[in-house]
Amino acid sequence: xxxxxxxxxxxxxxxxxxxxxxxxxxxxxxxxxxxxxxxxxxxxxxxxxxxxxxxxxxxxxxxxxxxxxxxxxxxxxxxxxxxxxxxxxxxxxxxxxxxxxxxxxxxxxxxxxxxxxxxxxxxxxxxxxxxxxxxxxxxxxxxxxxxxxxxxxxxxxxxxxxxxxxxxxxxxxxxxxxxxxxxxxxxxxxxxxxxxxxxxxxxxxxxxxxxxxxxxxxxxxxxxxxxxxxxxxxxxxxxxxxxxxxxxxxxxxxxxxxxxxxxxxxxxxxxxxxxxxxxxxxxxxxxxxxxxxxxxxxxxxxxxxxxxxxxxxxxxxxxxxxxxxxxxxxxxxxxxxxxxxxxxxxxxxxxxxxxxxxxxxxxxxxxxxxxxxxxxxxxxxxxxxxxxxxxxxxxxxxxxxxxxxxxxxxxxxxxxxxxxxxxxxxxxxxxxxxxxxxxxxxxxxxxxxxxxxxxxxxxxxxxxxxxxxxxxxxxxxxxxxxxxxxxxxxxxxxxxxxxxxxxxxxxxxxxxxxxxxxxxxxxxxxxxxxxxxxxxxxxxxxxxxxxxxxxxxxxxxxxxxxxxxxxxxxxxxxxxxxxxxxxxxxxxxxxxxxxxxxxxxxxxxxxxxxxxxxxxxxxxxxxxxxxxxxxxxxxxxx
Amino acid sequence: xxxxxxxxxxxxxxxxxxxxxxxxxxxxxxxxxxxxxxxxxxxxxxxxxxxxxxxxxxxxxxxxxxxxxxxxxxxxxxxxxxxxxxxxxxxxxxxxxxxxxxxxxxxxxxxxxxxxxxxxxxxxxxxxxxxxxxxxxxxxxxxxxxxxxxxxxxxxxxxxxxxxxxxxxxxxxxxxxxxxxxxxxxxxxxxxxxxxxxxxxxxxxxxxxxxxxxxxxxxxxxxxxxxxxxxxxxxxxxxxxxxxxxxxxxxxxxxxxxxxxxxxxxxxxxxxxxxxxxxxxxxxx
Numbered sequence: 001x002x003x004x005x006x007x008x009x010x011x012x013x014x015x016x017x018x019x020x021x022x023x024x025x026x027x028x029x030x031x032x033x034x035x036x037x038x039x040x041x042x043x044x045x046x047x048x049x050x051x052x053x054x055x056x057x058x059x060x061x062x063x064x065x066x067x068x069x070x071x072x073x074x075x076x077x078x079x080x081x082x083x084x085x086x087x088x089x090x091x092x093x094x095x096x097x098x099x100x101x102x103x104x105x106x107x108x109x110x111x112x113x114x115x116x117x118x119x120x121x122x123x124x125x126x127x128x129x130x131x132x133x134x135x136x137x138x139x140x141x142x143x144x145x146x147x148x149x150x151x152x153x154x155x156x157x158x159x160x161x162x163x164x165x166x167x168x169x170x171x172x173x174x175x176x177x178x179x180x181x182x183x184x185x186x187x188x189x190x191x192x193x194x195x196x197x198x199x200x201x202x203x204x205x206x207x208x209x210x211x212x213x214x215x216x217x218x219x220x221x222x223x224x225x226x227x228x229x230x231x232x233x234x235x236x237x238x239x240x241x242x243x244x245x246x247x248x249x250x251x252x253x254x255x256x257x258x259x260x261x262x263x264x265x266x267x268x269x270x271x272x273x274x275x276x277x278x279x280x281x282x283x284x285x286x287x288x289x290x291x292x293x294x295x296x297x298x299x300x301x302x303x304x305x306x307x308x309x310x311x312x313x314x315x316x317x318x319x320x321x322x323x324x325x326x327x328x329x330x331x332x333x334x335x336x337x338x339x340x341x342x343x344x345x346x347x348x349x350x351x352x353x354x355x356x357x358x359x360x361x362x363x364x365x366x367x368x369x370x371x372x373x374x375x376x377x378x379x380x381x382x383x384x385x386x387x388x389x390x391x392x393x394x395x396x397x398x399x400x401x402x403x404x405x406x407x408x409x410x411x412x413x414x415x416x417x418x419x420x421x422x423x424x425x426x427x428x429x430x431x432x433x434x435x436x437x438x439x440x441x442x443x444x445x446x447x448x449x450x451x452x453x454x455x456x457x458x459x460x461x462x463x464x465x466x467x468x469x470x471x472x473x474x475x476x477x478x479x480x481x482x483x484x485x486x487x488x489x490x491x492x493x494x495x496x497x498x499x500x501x502x503x504x505x506x507x508x509x510x511x512x513x514x515x516x517x518x519x520x521x522x523x524x525x526x527x528x529x530x531x532x533x534x535x536x537x538x539x540x541x542x543x544x545x546x547x548x549x550x551x552x553x554x555x556x557x558x559x560x561x562x563x564x565x566x567x568x569x570x571x572x573x574x575x576x577x578x579x580x581x582x583x584x585x586x587x588x589x590x591x592x593x594x595x596x597x598x599x600x601x602x603x604x605x606x607x608x609x610x611x612x613x614x615x616x617x618x619x620x621x622x623x624x625x626x627x628x629x630x631x632x633x634x635x636x637x638x
Numbered sequence: 639x640x641x642x643x644x645x646x647x648x649x650x651x652x653x654x655x656x657x658x659x660x661x662x663x664x665x666x667x668x669x670x671x672x673x674x675x676x677x678x679x680x681x682x683x684x685x686x687x688x689x690x691x692x693x694x695x696x697x698x699x700x701x702x703x704x705x706x707x708x709x710x711x712x713x714x715x716x717x718x719x720x721x722x723x724x725x726x727x728x729x730x731x732x733x734x735x736x737x738x739x740x741x742x743x744x745x746x747x748x749x750x751x752x753x754x755x756x757x758x759x760x761x762x763x764x765x766x767x768x769x770x771x772x773x774x775x776x777x778x779x780x781x782x783x784x785x786x787x788x789x790x791x792x793x794x795x796x797x798x799x800x801x802x803x804x805x806x807x808x809x810x811x812x813x814x815x816x817x818x819x820x821x822x823x824x825x826x827x828x829x830x831x832x833x834x835x836x837x838x839x840x841x842x843x844x845x846x847x848x849x850x851x852x853x854x855x856x857x858x859x860x861x862x863x864x865x866x867x868x869x870x871x872x873x874x875x876x877x878x879x880x881x882x883x884x885x886x887x888x889x890x891x892x893x894x895x896x897x898x899x900x901x902x903x904x905x906x907x908x909x910x911x912x913x914x915x916x917x918x919x920x921x922x923x
Contacts, residue, residue, distance in 0.1 A: 037711060041746035049738060115725030119787070121689040122719035123742040124711055130742075 042125050046133030051140030054103050060141070063099025064148060067092045071152050079344065079412040080161035082153075083337065084238060084246040086169035087253075089152045091235045093145050093173035094208070097180035098201040100141040104184030105197035108134045108271075112192035128277030131189060135268050138181035145174040159414065163246075163337045168253035175260045176234045180204065182267040189274035208233045224302055227378055231256055231299040239377030245410040247335065248311050248371055248379040252299040259295025262288045303380040312385040315371055322369065328353060329363035330429075335410075338369055344412055348422035351500030352429040355569070357577040360584075362404065362432040367425065370407040404428060404438045408543045417542075419507030423497055424541030424548075426504050430496035431545055434489035435584045436637055438546050443479040449638050450475060452587070472635055482637035485554030488588045492576050494539075494553065494561035499569050511538050512562030515555065519608045521616055530612050531619040551637055556602050557590055563599060572597065586638040640665050641795055641825040642686060647695030649681050649849075656681040657692065658849035668821040670840035670857075671829035672910055678849040679829040680722050680799055686827060687719040687797045700795055715744065718793035722800050722829075724784035728773035732764055732783055735772055739787040758789040763812055777804045785813070789820070796820065798828040802835055814839055833907040837861075843906070845913055853913055857906045864904035864912040868892055871899035880911060 054060060071092035075085050108131065111117045120130070149170060183204075187196045211233035230236045231252060238244050238251075265288025269281050314321055314335070324333040325342055330349050332342045345367050353361050374390070381389075406428050413421040428438075437443045445453070450473050458466060458473075472479060484490035498508035515538035519530045538555055541548065564572050575596045582588050594601055609618060642664040649657040656678045673679050684690035685697060688704045700716055702709035727735055736755045745751035759765050762782040772780060781804050788796055802810050810832075817839050820826060830836060836843050837857045845853035845860065853860060870888045874881045875896030884890050891899065892908055904912075 042741060042744055045741040045746050045748070049741065110727055111725075114727050115723065116727065117725075118684070118689050118721045119719065119724055119739065119784075120742055122687045122714060122717060122721075123739065124714040124744055125742040 037126075039129075043129060043133045043136060046125075046130065047136045047139070050107055050134055050137035054100075054107060054137055055140045055144050057099075057103045057106075059099045059103050060096070060144065063096040064144060066095035066099075067148055068151075070095060071155075075152075075156070075414075077414055077417040079341070079414045079418070080156035080159050081163045081246070081337075081410065082156065082161045082165040083163035084410070085156060085161075086165035087172075087236075087238050087246075087251070089149055089165075090169055090172035090176070091237055092152065093148065093177055094235060096141070096145055096148065097173075097177045097234070098204065100138065100177050100181035101184040101201055101204070102197035104134060104138060104141070104181040105188045105200070106184075106194060107137070108185040108188030109192035109194065109196075112188070113194060126276065128272055128275040131185060131271050131275035131277060134185045134188075135182060135271065138178045138185075141181050142174045142178050145177040149173055160340060162340045166251070166253050168257045169251070171257050172235065172253060172260065175257055175264070179234065179260050179264045179267065182264050182271065186267045186271035186274070189271045204234070208235065212236060225300050228252075228300045228302060231259075232296070234260065239375075243372075243409065243411055244375045244377040244379055245371045247314055247337075247410070248375070248381060249377075250303040250307055250311070250380045252301070255295050255298030257295075258291050259299060262291025262293075262295055264288070266292060305382075308380050308382050308385075311380050312382055315381065315385060315389055318368070318370070329361070330365040330367065332367045334369045338410070341369075341412055344418075344422075345408060345425055348426035348497075348500045348504050349429050351504070352426040352433075352496050355496040355499050355573060356430070356433045357580050360433050360580055362429060364404055365429055365432065366405040368405055368407055370409060372407075372409060404432050404546060406543065406545065411542075413503075413542060416506075419501075419503035419505075419510075420540070420542040422501055423504045423507050423539065424543035424545055426497035426500035427493065427541060427548075428545035430493040431551070433496065433584075434493045435586070436484065436489065436493060436547075436551055437482070440478050440547070440550065443482060443550070443637075444476060445473060445479070445638060447475060453635075469635065479635055481550040481552060482635045483552040483554060484637050485552070485556065486589050486591075487557070487586060487637065488590045488593050489584050489586070490553050491557040491560045491564075491590050491593070492583050494558055495564045495572060495576075498561055498565045499572075505565055508539065508558075508562050509565055512559055514538070515559075519605065519612070521612075528613075528616045529619050530609070530616045556604070559602060560590060560594075560597075560599055564597060567598070586636065641700055642669075642827065643696070643698040644682075644686075645696045647682070647685060647692045647697060649678075649685060649690070650693045655849050657685070657695075659695070660846070660849065660851050661695075662844055662851055662854050664825055664827060664842065666821075666823065666825055667842065668817060668826040668828065668840045670836035670843040671827060671846065672831075672833065672836060672843060673829075673846035673852075674914065677846040679846055681849075682846070683722075683797050683799045683827065683829055687717065687721075688713055689719075713795075716794040718788035718790065718796040720784045720788040720796075720798045720801055724781075724787075726772045726780060726783065729771060731769050731771055732759065732775070732786075733768040735783060736787050736790070740790050743791050745791065754790060758786040761789055761816055762786045763809075778806055778809055781805060782809065785816075789816075792824075794824050796824065796826040796828075798826065800829055800831065802830055802832055810835070833905070833910055837906040845910060847914055860909040860913070861904045861906050862909065864892065864908035866901065867894075867912060868902050868904045868908050869895055869899035870902050871896045873898075875899070 071089065074088035074092060078085075111120055111130070117127075120127070153165070153170075183200060184197055187200055212230045212235075236251070236256070238246060238249060265284055267288075269285040269288060272284075273281055318333070318335075322333045322335055323339050324331055325339070326332070327342075327346050328350055330346070330353075332345055334342055349365065349367070356362075372389075372393070374393075379386075406425055408421075408425070411421075413419065432438055453473050454470075458469060494508065498505050521528055521530045523529075539553075539558060575593070576583055579593070579596070583593070591601065593599075612618065640663045642662075644663070645661045647657050647660045648655060658678075660678070660682060671679050671682070681690065685692050686699060688699070688710050691705065697704055699713045702713050704710045704713055727738075730738065733755060736759060737751065740751045740755055745754060756765065756768070759768050762785050764779065764782055764786060767775070767779065772783065775783070781801065785798070785801055788798060802813055805813060814835065817826060817828070821839070828835075828840075840857060843853070843855065843857050843860050844851055853863070869875070869878075869891045870884075871891055872888060873896070874883075874889050875891040875893070877894050878891035878896065879893040881889050881891045890902075892911060895901070
C-alpha cells in the first residue's frame with residue numbers, strides 16, 4: 001500500500017517535488033552561510049562539569065594522597081633545600097599524573113562505555129567538541145597539581161629552607177599531570193575500554209623506570225648523550241640511590257618542560273583527530289612536534305666543557321665561592337645558598353662548648369661545607385676533577401695535618417633525623433676538648449707512653465695479640481686506630497655532645513635504648529648458644545667527626561653517657577669540671593668516676609659470660625669479640 | 639507543513655537492506671511507526687535523527703538536508719531524540735544526566751538550563767527523584783529520563799524509539815498526556831509495538847515491514863484494512879488466521895467468517911495484523 005490520506009501526505013509528483021526541493025535548498029543554503037557551530041560557551045560548560053567530576057573522583061584523591069606521601073618520603077628526613085627539592089616535588093606528582101590518566105580516560109570513554117554516543121551524536125555538539133572539553137578539563141587536574149605543589153612548598157617554607165627553586169622544575173609536575181591526562185583522553189578516543197587507563201599507567205611506570213635506570217648505576221659524569229637519555233622519561237630524579245649535590249648537576253629542566261608540553265600538544269591533537277575534529281589541528285600538531293624535537297635536542301645535549309669547568313671550580317676552589325663566618329671561635333664556611341644553615345650547624349657546636357669548662361673549650365674548630373668526592377649518580381664534573389677530588393679525599397683520610405675541620409655536606413637532618421647530623425658536630429668539639437686524637441698525626445705514642453703500655457697493658461694481653469701489639473707500639477710509628485674503651489674522657493665526650501641540643505640528646509638516648517648491648521641467648525640445632533650482640537659504638541653520626549673511623553669509642557662509655565643525660569646537666573657538668581684535668585688523662589678509667597656521678601657499674605660482657613647457665617654454650621669463635629677482647633687487641637687512645 | 643520528507647531511502651548493512659526504498663512525509667503532529675521486529679523502524683529513526691546516513695535516497699528534515707554538515711547541525715539544534723536503547727551514566731544523578739545533555743544542546747546559560755531541566759523532569763514525573771543516581775532507578779524511570787532529555791529545548795521535531803517500552807499503565811497514560819500536549823505544535827515520530835498507543839495518540843500511522851513502507855494513513859484507515867474480517871463466535875474458528883478467547887468468554891477471530899459468528903468493528907491492531915499477513919499472525923501467535 002502506498003502512502004496516502006491523513007496528514008501523512010502522499011509523495012508529490014516528481015516535478016513539483018523537485019521544485020520544492022530546489023526552493024528549500026536555496027533557503028537552507030542562504031541560512032547555512034551564517035550557521036555557527038557550538039563553540040566556547042558549550043566547551044566552557046562541559047569543562048566545568050567534567051573538571052569538577054574529575055577532581056572529585058576517588059582515584060584523583062587517591063593519587064593526590066599518594067603524591068603527598070611520596071613527597072614525605074622524599075623530603076621528610078631532610079631540611080629543605082629548594083633547589084634540590086623542587087625536583088622531588090615534581091616527582092611526587094607522578095601518582096597524581098597516573099590518576100589523571102585513569103580518570104580522564106574513564107571520562108572520555110564514558111559515552112562509548114555507557115552507550116550514550118548515539119544520544120550525544122544527535123545533539124548539536126560534536127564528539128570533537130566533547131574531546132576538546134575533556135582536554136581542557138585537564139586544567140582542573142593541573143589546578144589540583146598546582147595546589148599540591150603550593151602545599152609542598154608551604155611545608156618546606158615553614159622549615160627555614162635554603163636555596164631557590166627552579167621554575168621549570170616546579171612546572172614539570174603539573175605539566176606531567178596534564179600530559180598523562182591527555183594520554184588518557186587519547187586512549188579513550190582510540191579504544192574506549194576501562195582497562196586501558198590502568199594498563200597505560202603500568203606501561204608509563206615501566207617506561208619511567210627503564211629510562212631512569214642509568215641514574216641508578218654509578219655513572220660519574222653526564223658528559224654524553226647516552227647518559228642524558230633518562231631525560232626522555234616524564235620525570236628525572238636527581239639521584240635514585242644516594243646523595244648528589246644539586247649544584248653539581250646541570251638539569252635541562254626548561255628543555256624538559258618544552259618536551260613535555262610538545263608531547264601534550266601532539267597527544268591532544270591525536271585525540272581530537274580521532275574525534276573527527278579537523279579545525280586548526282595541523283598547526284597544533286606541528287607546533288607540538290617542533291617542541292618535542294627542540295626539547296629532545298636541548299635536553300639530550302651534554303653539558304659543555306665550560307659548564308663543567310664552572311662546576312669543577314666549586315669543588316676545587318671552594319674558597320672562591322664560599323662565605324665564611326666566625327662564631328665563638330668556630331669558623332663556618334658555606335656555599336652562598338646554604339649560609340642560613342650556619343645557624344643549624346652552630347647550635348650543636350655551641351651547645352657542646354657550653355658543656356665544657358670555660359678554660360678547656362677548643363678554639364680551632366672549622367666547619368666547612370663540601371660536596372665530597374664520591375657520588376651515587378651522575379654529576380657534571382670533568383673526569384680529571386673527580387680523580388683529583390678522590391685523591392684529596394684519600395689524603396684527607398690519612399689526615400696528614402693536625403686540625404679539627406669538620407666537613408659537612410649539602411644535606412641536613414629534619415625532625416628526628418636532625419640529631420644524627422648535629423651529634424657529629426657536637427662530638428668533634430667534645431672529642432677535641434677531652435684530648436682525643438683529631439688526626440693521625442696525634443696518634444704517635446711517646447717513649448713514656450710506650451713504656452707505660454709495655455708495663456701495664458702488654459702483660460694482660462692474650463698471647464696471640466701480644467706480638468702484634470709490641471710491633472705496633474714502636475717509637476715514631478703512626479697508629480692506624482685506637483680505642484677509648486674504659487677511658488673516662490670518652491664518657492665525658494659523649495655526654496658533652498649529647499647534652500648540646502635537644503636533638504643530640506634524643507639521638508644519644510634513642511641509640512642507647514635501641515642498642516642491644518650484651519649477650520643474647522638463642523636456640524640452634526637443639527642447643528642453646530650465647531653471642532655478644534651490639535656494636536662497639538652504637539652511634540652513627542651523619543656528619544662524622546674527623547678520625548671517627550679510627551677512634552673506636554666503646555659502648556660501655558656510651559651507655560654510661562646515655563644514663564648521665566637523664567640526670568641534671570648542672571650536676572654532671574660540675575663533676576666533670578671539678579675533675580677535668582684528671583678526666584682528660586687517657587689513663588683515667590671510667591670506673592673511677594662512677595661514684596661521683598652516682599652511676600651503678602655496668603655489667604661487663606665477661607661478667608655476663610660468667611653468669612651463663614651451664615647448658616648455654618658461648619658461640620664458637622666469638623669469645624675474642626667481646627669489648628674487652630677487642631680492647632685487648634686494639635691499642636688504647638692516648 | 640512537511641517537516642519530514644523521506645523518498646526512496648535505502649540503508650544497507652553489508653548484503654542486508656535494512657531500509658529498502660522507504661518513502662513518506664510527515665507534518666506537524668504525532669506520527670506512529672508500527673512494524674514487527676526487524677522491520678527497519680529503528681534504522682529509519684536513526685536516519686531521521688541524523689546519527690546514520692542513508693545508503694541511497696533522499697531525506698529532508700525540517701526543510702534541510704542532513705547530508706550537509708551545516709544543515710545537519712541546524713537539524714540537530716531543533717531535534718529531540720530518544721534512542722531505542724538509550725545509555726545512561728549510572729553514577730550521574732537524574733538531574734546531572736539531563737543537564738549534561740542540555741549542555742550538549744547548547745543551553746549554556748546555567749540558570750536557564752537548570753530551569754529547563756527541572757521543567758522536563760517535572761513533565762515526565764521525575765521531579766521528585768532528580769537527585770537520585772540513575773543506577774537506583776527502575777527501567778521505567780530510566781526510560782522517562784531518556785524521554786525527559788528528548789524534551790529539552792522544546793524541539794521542533796521529536797524522534798522517539800519505543801518510548802513506552804517498560805512503562806507501567808499509569809506511566810503510559812501520563813506519557814500519552816504529555817505527548818498529546820506536545821504533538822499540538824510540533825512533529826513527533828514515535829515507533830512502538832503498542833497499537834493502543836497509536837490508536838490513542840497518533841493522527842497518522844506508518845506501518846513498515848522488511849524495510850519498506852506498507853501503509854501510511856490514519857489509525858482509522860489502518861483499522862479499516864480489517865473491515866469484514868473480524869468476528870466474535872462462541873467457538874474457536876478452525877480456519878481463522880488468528881483466534882483468541884476474550885475476557886467475555888467469546889472468541890475473536892480474524893479471517894473468514896465462522897459459523898454463528900457476529901461481524902464486529904475492527905481495531906488498529908486488527909488492521910495491523912491483516913496488513914502484515916501471515917508473518918504477523920505467526921508473530922502474534
